[in-house]
Structure formats: structure tokens, C-alpha cells
Amino acid sequence: MAIFAKRVVSLALFITALTTSSAALAHAHLKTHSPASDAEVSPAPQVITLDFSEGIEPNFSGIKVTGPEQVVVNVGKARRNAQDEKQLIVPVETALQPGRYLVEWHVVSVDGHKTKGDYQFTVK
Numbered sequence: 001m002a003i004f005a006k007r008v009v010s011l012a013l014f015i016t017a018l019t020t021s022s023a024a025l026a027h028a029h030l031k032t033h034s035p036a037s038d039a040e041v042s043p044a045p046q047v048i049t050l051d052f053s054e055g056i057e058p059n060f061s062g063i064k065v066t067g068p069e070q071v072v073v074n075v076g077k078a079r080r081n082a083q084d085e086k087q088l089i090v091p092v093e094t095a096l097q098p099g100r101y102l103v104e105w106h107v108v109s110v111d112g113h114k115t116k117g118d119y120q121f122t123v124k
């Protein structure tokens with residue numbers, strides 16, 4: 001009987017997890033980006049592109065890029081790919097010197113929810 005009760009509880013937890021994760025799918029999660037996480041790239045990228053799971057609002061979305069010695073990189077205004085509302089494109093306005101870079105992103109998806117995260121890449 002106790003085993004049966006445990007199974008009922010774990011089934012309930014499983015269903016809760018499924019429901020929660022499908023609700024979370026409505027937010028814009030970062031799927032892929034260029035340069036990729038922990039990539040070593042050469043030449044230095046002139047744009048940074050981020051692909052999300054949902055459409056995003058470019059006016060409320062953007063990135064901050066920090067380079068070696070905590071120097072903040074000048075980036076242009078984030079825009080959305082005209083053909084793909086899930087892709088954010090950010091021009092890099094200075095030539096990146098070799099070193100490791102931190103990209104901190106924040107977006108608002110078309111449903112109004114905010115998400116954020118960060119990753120790093122290296123310029124060789």
C-alpha cells in the first residue's frame with residue numbers, strides 16, 4: 001500500500017513537471033547563438049546573433065559584452081531579423097582583440113515575459 005501511494009505521488013510530481021515545462025516553453029529561451037558558447041573564433045565576429053525559442057521584442061532586448069580586463073565592448077542597437085522574429089542581431093562596433101568575452105543577454109518575448117542569461121566565447 002505504501003509503495004502504491006509513493007507511485008501516485010511520483011506520478012503527480014511527473015505530471016506537474018510536464019505542465020510546468022510546457023508553460024515555460026512560452027518564454028524565449030536561448031537556443032543557439034553565434035559565436036557559440038566557449039567557441040574559439042578567428043577572425044573576431046562583427047555581429048553577435050542569438051536564436052530564441054520564441055519571437056522577441058527587440059526594443060526591450062539586448063546584450064552586454066564584456067572583454068578582457070572587464071572592458072565593456074561597444075555594441076550597436078539590437079535588432080530583430082526581418083525574416084525571423086526569433087533571432088536577435090547585435091552589431092559589434094569595435095574590432096575585438098584576442099581574449100575571452102562574456103555576453104550577458106536579456107530579452108522580452110512576444111508574450112511579454114523576460115528571460116536572461118550569459119555565455120562566453122574567445123577570440124583567438
Ligand SMILES: [Cu+2]
Nearest residue numbers: 026027111113
Ligand atoms: Cu512566456
